Amino acid sequence: MQLLEWIDDQGGVVRSRSVTEAGFTDHSVRKALASRAVIRPRAGWLALPSADPLLVAAARAGVVLTCITQAKRLGLWVLASVVGHHVGAPRHSGGVTADRAHVHWGKPLLARHPHALVDPVENVLGFVASCQPFEAALATWESAVRLGLVDLRTMKRLPLVGPARELVKVTTAFSDSGLETFVLVRLAWLRLAIVPQAWLAGHRVDFLIGERLVLQIDGAHHVGRQRAEDIAHDAELMTLGYFVIRVGYLQVIDRWPEVQHRVMLAVAQGLHLARP
Incomplete structure (x- = not known):
């Protein structure tokens, strides 16, 4: 060679x-x-x-790619509004020159090989836990589980600290996207049965709240043919007695009170209950 x-x-x-x-x-x-x-x-x-320019930059700076930067490279769910690069370096290390990046100096969960330029996914999740807001971190953790990149039982046995110890307790593989993770956390206070990825009328729905209230979350892929199929399925569900609320990315992330109000209004009218 x-x-x-x-x-x-x-x-x-x-x-x-x-x-x-x-x-x-x-x-x-x-x-x-x-x-x-x-x-x-x-x-x-x-x-x-x-x-890869990021790998070259990491070698030049004497750091490893970690946290949200490596999470994006792994295809994990990260808030679209998150910008900048996050790198890791050992405490008191010399020669680190990553002036325009956020440097994580904390101890990683797994030891880093001296030739490594990227953190293993377990370290990535550990730094995401301490760096990002709880809901955003949970969405990243759940996407890692959903993609099969980590095993929750293994994560629970690692020396987790701070927010990571709480995240590992609530992380599941049920949410189909980061947006769904946000919704499930934010509606938990309703104390109603909420089933993610419920199978109704031949298709999965994002959430079934109670017996009849369906909440659908549109991501970027809900366009064209997919959008037409979604609308047709909504209509079928409504003829079967379900009430459907459909919202998008910006509503969940930037205008959540609107979404919560719609759900609360539907529940107050009993639209989550099966009709005799």
Whole structure:
């Protein structure tokens, strides 16, 4: 295997020592550097010019990608309004230059390999727990469980601290999206039976509240054909005696009192109850 191919296979950014340990000569490395086929982000590191800019930046700064930054890279649910990069570094470490990023100095749940540029998902969730508001953190945790990236039983055995100890108690795999996580937490005070992902009239609904009140949460994918199918299913549910409330991302995140008022109004009218 050629040097460039090997570096690409390793993720595009590697420790110089790893290159030597893999059997490549100093001459091949110098040749690649001279031709700009390989760059040196920082002493002790090599990277392809086409490598992920975030990984290159992490190597250059002497940090690892963690918290919401790595959560996004893993495909976990993160609030759309969250901006900026979050990185991790050991306490009292020297040479960290991530001036424009939020640096998490805390102790990670899992030890970091000295060649790592990204945190394992368990560390990511640990820092999300202490960094993000409870509901947003819970949505990220539940998306990790839903995608099969972590096992809750394993997480419970880790040395969790602070908000993470509460999050692991309430995290489930039932919510189909981060928005649904927010809704379930915010409606718990009603003390009504709320069934997420209930199967009604041949399709799943986001929430069945009581016996007859259906709450649907539209994400970004509810457009075109999907939107038409959703509307048709709403109509079918209403002919079967269900009452349907449908809301979107901005209403849940930015205008929650409106959503809560609609649900409270429906419950006050008994629309969550089966009619004789």
